[in-house]
Amino acid sequence: MLTVLPSGSDRRSVLFGSDLRILRFEMCADSFAARAQRAFRSQKQLPIMPMDNSCHSRLAQLAKEMARSLVCGAETIHFEFLAETLVHSVLTASGHRKKPDSVWGLQPRALTRVVDYVYAHLDRRIRLDELAAEAGLAPSPFIRALRSSTGRTPGQLVRDIRMDRAKSMLRDDQHSVSQIFVALGYATHSQFSAAFRKAVAVTPSDYRKRYRT
Numbered sequence: 001m002l003t004v005l006p007s008g009s010d011r012r013s014v015l016f017g018s019d020l021r022i023l024r025f026e027m028c029a030d031s032f033a034a035r036a037q038r039a040f041r042s043q044k045q046l047p048i049m050p051m052d053n054s055c056h057s058r059l060a061q062l063a064k065e066m067a068r069s070l071v072c073g074a075e076t077i078h079f080e081f082l083a084e085t086l087v088h089s090v091l092t093a094s095g096h097r098k099k100p101d102s103v104w105g106l107q108p109r110a111l112t113r114v115v116d117y118v119y120a121h122l123d124r125r126i127r128l129d130e131l132a133a134e135a136g137l138a139p140s141p142f143i144r145a146l147r148s149s150t151g152r153t154p155g156q157l158v159r160d161i162r163m164d165r166a167k168s169m170l171r172d173d174q175h176s177v178s179q180i181f182v183a184l185g186y187a188t189h190s191q192f193s194a195a196f197r198k199a200v201a202v203t204p205s206d207y208r209k210r211y212r213t
Helices: 029-040 057-071 076-093 108-120 128-135 139-150 154-172 177-183 189-200 204-210
Strands: none
Touching: 029 076, 057 076, 057 108, 076 108, 076 139, 108 128, 108 139, 108 154, 128 139, 128 154, 139 154, 154 177, 154 189, 154 204, 177 189, 177 204, 189 204
């Protein structure tokens, strides 16, 4: 069962059963509105409809993927992509439609496969055709669908995931910076340091120091 309640709604869901497992996601109104504007290229406020005992298979599938990512300890950026897709799906289920020139995004499972593939191959160059194959699409439709789902190109996706993993490895203090840049597919320390500084605004060493103090 899936229930969607808009912010400020006075509706309540009543659940029955002796063996229930409940997973509750909350998204603040400002965050939802910002994601909605990106997904539908609209500056207008897009209201959503309450849904009780929802039979929307896409939403139910997405909720399961989000729950799996939490249980598996998925990194922040993975959950962020799923959140973007959740907003898109809730708005679509509420009757909103994209502009004619807009492109529909990736299915939740396809997005999860792509992100998991990137995480599994960060130590080498990842080609566009590999990612497109994981999503079951040709390269050009994949680029459009990925941008619609995440607001990123494939190159930006890989870069952001590398930076997310780099920050995680720098925080745990179990790897040297040299080990980290090799694990993330960078040819040299200076290449990694330049990419990290451009994305995070500090050097890898300075970022690590923040978590040692």
